[in-house]
C-alpha cells in the first residue's frame with residue numbers, strides 16, 4: 001500500500017503544466033510567493049518532486065556525500081554532476097533544473113564555460129558556483145554566453161578546509177559587509193539567484209531586501225525569497241551529523257509524497273524554517 005508507488009497525484013487542476021522559468025520565479029517573488037527548491041539526483045525522485053509541485057530542483061554536489069559516501073563535496077567531478085543532471089532531466093520535470101559546478105571546475109572563466117556547457121547539455125537550465133566578488137568576471141563571461149547563474153554565499157562547502165569546518169558565516173560586522181559586497185558584485189555581474197547558507201536570519205532578511213536577484217536560503221532564516229534542503233535530510237535518510245537548519249519531514253508522515261508536500265506547504269506558508277532551524 002505504498003502511496004508513492006501508486007502515484008499519489010494531486011487533482012488535475014493543481015498539476016503544473018507549464019515549465020518554470022526564471023521570469024516566472026521573479027513573478028513569484030514579486031507576489032510574495034515563496035520559491036521551493038530541493039536537491040535531487042535521479043529520475044524517479046524528480047518525477048515524484050515534480051508531481052508534488054516543487055518549483056526548482058538542484059543537482060547539488062552534496063551528491064558526493066549523500067550518494068557517493070564522501071565526507072565532503074570536494075571529490076565530485078563535472079562528469080558526476082552531468083550524469084545525475086541527465087538522469088534528472090530525463091524525467092522532464094516542469095521544475096527548473098539547476099546544477100552545481102563542482103570544486104575546481106570554475107577556476108577561470110574559460111574553464112567555467114567549458115564545464116558549464118557540459119551541465120547545460122546534460123539538461124541544466126542554470127548553474128551554481130560558490131564564492132564571492134572574485135567570481136564576478138566568471139559570472140559575466142557565462143551569462144554573456146547564455147548560461148543563467150546562481151551564486152552561493154555564506155557557508156560554501158567547497159571551501160570547508162579554508163573555513164575550518166561547516167560553520168555559521170557572517171557573524172561579525174566585517175563578515176556581514178563582505179557578504180553584502182560579494183552579493184552586490186555577483187548581482188551586478190548578472191547572477192539571477194543566490195543560495196545563502198548558514199548565516200544569521202537577520203542577514204538573510206537584509207540581503208533579500210537589498211538584492212533583486214532571488215535569495216534561496218538554507219539556514220538563512222524565513223525571509224529569503226525561497227528555501228532549499230538536501231532531499232536525503234528532508235527524508236531523514238542521511239546518516240551523518242544533522243545541521244541545525246535540517247528538518248526531517250518524514251516524521252509522522254505515511255509516505256514520501258506526504259513528506260515532500262509537507263515541506264512545500266511549510267515553505268509556502270512560511271512555517272519552515274522556524275526559529276529552531278535558524279542562526
Ligand SMILES: Nc1nc(=O)c2c([nH]1)NC[C@@H]1CN(c3ccc(C(=O)N[C@@H](CCC(=O)O)C(=O)O)cc3)CN21
Nearest residue numbers: 062065066073157166167168230233238242243244245
Ligand atoms: N546531507 C547534506 N546536507 C547538507 O545540507 C549538506 C551536505 N550534505 N553536503 C554539503 C554541505 C555540507 N553542509 C553542512 C554540513 C554541516 C553543517 C553544520 O552542522 N553546521 C553547524 C553549525 C555550527 C556552528 O557554526 O555553530 C550546525 O549546527 O548546523 C552545516 C552545513 C551543507 N551541505
Ligand SMILES: CC(C)C(=O)C(=O)O
Nearest residue numbers: 039060061062195228
Ligand atoms: C545544499 C545545497 C545548496 C547545495 O549546494 C548542494 O546540495 O550541493
Ligand SMILES: [Mg+2]
Nearest residue numbers: 060061062100
Ligand atoms: Mg552544493
